[in-house]
Amino acid sequence: MTRPSQAPPHDEARPTPVGTAIRQRRQRLGMTLKNLATASGLSVPFLSQVERDQAMPSLVSLAQIAAALDVETGYFIGTPAPGQIVRRAHAPEALHVGTSPVDYVRLSGSHAERRMEALLITMPPGHGSPLSHREGEGFWYVLDGALEVWVGRDHFTLNAGDSTHFEQRHPYRMRNDGTTPVRVLWVGTPALL
CATH class of the missing domain: 1.10.260.40 (lambda repressor-like DNA-binding domains)
Known part of the structure; x- marks a missing residue:
């Protein structure tokens, strides 16, 4: 047998x-x-x-x-080392963007093959992002708070649990007009360098 x-x-x-x-x-x-x-x-x-x-x-x-x-x-x-593909909660990678009060924490791995990026963004009240556009897709998921989003000529208010997914070649921006911080999960392509 x-x-x-x-x-x-x-x-x-x-x-x-x-x-x-x-x-x-x-x-x-x-x-x-x-x-x-x-x-x-x-x-x-x-x-x-x-x-x-x-x-x-x-x-x-x-x-x-x-x-x-x-x-x-x-x-x-070889295959990527575990430290390149696993992010531990006790060792976040904070990204600093000049003097911006917005907090960015990289959630994606650091291996060279990555084609997408994932960030946890915490935006204080009264702050936002400038009008931007880039190649690739963007996905935003609001974890806490309310986020004002503009994509092209359209304007949306995203509350906790809401998401948006779009081609980032269209001009876009976001802003926290509320009184509490907004936490957003952002996933996009291509990966940030």
């Missing part, structure tokens, strides 16, 4: 091939193959073969590619 084969546990899934990881990182940075060739000192044809997994770079070449793409070599051959 033969035993049925079992699928590997989820955490043992096959890693992304080296060439695919290089191509994804290059594209995320907005680099062409020619840009990467210039920055790494390697040829365009060789890099093209590497990205299509038709050639395997040596460790020296991989180090040159990694340096050109501003990552460690382990980015292509």
Whole structure:
């Protein structure tokens, strides 16, 4: 009697091939193959073969590619360390934006593959954000308080439990016109640098 084969546990899934990881990182940075060739000192044809997994770079070449793409070599051959993918409540990463009284805490990981960002924003009464726009999507979920939101020509009041999800290429801003702080979960793409 033969035993049925079992699928590997989820955490043992096959890693992304080296060439695919290089191509994804290059594209995320907005680099062409020619840009990467210039920055790494390697040829365009060789890099093209590497990205299509038709050639395997040596460790020296991989180090040159990694340096050109501003990552460690382990980015292509290892998995992110737990400290890069897990945020502990006792060790928040506060982001400081000049002298703004708005508190920003990064909730997303710090690994180089991330394509989205998640922030916990606490906005005191009477404060808001300037009119902005950027590529990608934005998702805001109000945890506490009431938030005034403008997207394009539309104006909304979001209360605790309300959310909005939109393309951020449209001009947008938010403001706390209430008397208590507003806490908002913001998730957006692309990741902030």
